[in-house]
Amino acid sequence: IMRALNFNVVRELGKGGFGTVYEAKNLADRLKVAVKIVKDPQNAIQAIREGQRLRRVKHKNIVCMHRVHDMGGGVCALEMEVVPGGDLFQHLEACRRRPDSRLPHPAVLRLSRQLLEALVYLHDDMKWLHGDIKPQNILLQCSPVPADGSAVDYSDAEIKLADFGLTKMLQQQGATQSLMLSTMVGVMKGTMLYLSPEALHAASSGSSYERAVSDDLWSACLVILEMDTSLAIQNILTAHGGSVRIDELLTKTSPQLLPLLCSVLAVPSAASRCSSAAELLRKLDASMDPLFE
Numbered sequence: 001i002m003r004a005l006n007f008n009v010v011r012e013l014g015k016g017g018f019g020t021v022y023e024a025k026n027l028a029d030r031l032k033v034a035v036k037i038v039k040d041p042q043n044a045i046q047a048i049r050e051g052q053r054l055r056r057v058k059h060k061n062i063v064c065m066h067r068v069h070d071m072g073g074g075v076c077a078l079e080m081e082v083v084p085g086g087d088l089f090q091h092l093e094a095c096r097r098r099p100d101s102r103l104p105h106p107a108v109l110r111l112s113r114q115l116l117e118a119l120v121y122l123h124d125d126m127k128w129l130h131g132d133i134k135p136q137n138i139l140l141q142c143s144p145v146p147a148d149g150s151a152v153d154y155s156d157a158e159i160k161l162a163d164f165g166l167t168k169m170l171q172q173q174g175a176t177q178s179l180m181l182s183t184m185v186g187v188m189k190g191t192m193l194y195l196s197p198e199a200l201h202a203a204s205s206g207s208s209y210e211r212a213v214s215d216d217l218w219s220a221c222l223v224i225l226e227m228d229t230s231l232a233i234q235n236i237l238t239a240h241g242g243s244v245r246i247d248e249l250l251t252k253t254s255p256q257l258l259p260l261l262c263s264v265l266a267v268p269s270a271a272s273r274c275s276s277a278a279e280l281l282r283k284l285d286a287s288m289d290p291l292f293e
């Protein structure tokens with residue numbers, strides 16, 4: 001497949017349910033790219049859709065899709081920008097094993113802002129719902145985690161939101177202009193630990209659920225809380241899942257991030273939570289202001 005595409009494989013970057021991702025060099029222009037190879041016919045159809053969606057996206061904190069190659073016979077290749085740092089999950093795990101056990105606080109604030117800016121673009125400009133926000137789907141533009149687990153320089157790190165396989169189009173509904181999914185989903189997909197309480201209830205009961213922007217905001221806030229506290233997701237959620245341990249949220253979150261995280265994670269009802277990524281961004285700005293006075 002790689003030879004047919006005129007690529008030379010440099011190394012394997014990762015493997016998931018949908019396929020294998022390689023770092024490769026384009027033999028024509030010598031540029032390095034990431035190439036996701038999908039060989040299952042059903043998955044290939046979904047991957048081609050994902051690639052075609054992503055080609056429309058132009059944002060510095062979302063992975064750039066260069067080309068979609070339909071190879072026929074249920075095989076496809078997605079050619080995208082290479083992000084050398086690996087995913088956020090790998091970096092959080094490495095941090096937890098070190099004595100300091102945390103990402104540098106300035107980096108956490110910057111990466112949190114970038115994640116929210118990516119969501120503002122997706123929700124407000126593209127009218128999309130990501131549907132599967134978690135550390136494994138957030139890539140970092142920085143050095144990869146060293147084999148010995150030593151610290152990485154995050155001073156210029158940037159996030160790249162990836163994996164749009166569960167993305168859905170949003171549509172305007174009703175006088176309130178609320179953004180809701182135009183399709184009903186019976187079986188919830190996505191990583192269970194990062195599902196909102198409403199989505200988790202639907203998934204566990206097998207009932208249909210109309211996913212909303214609030215689901216992306218819940219997942220994003222869990223990721224921000226993980227970055228800020230360095231706690232593993234299992235230690236953030238209550239034993240039955242679907243809600244956050246308020247003691248951990250209130251006592252271990254940094255002052256700059258506490259207002260925005262509480263506006264989502266400490267509110268039981270989705271209707272009462274902060275309703276947009278733009279609003280969360282404003283809360284972050286407001287809490288950061290004293291630092292620059």
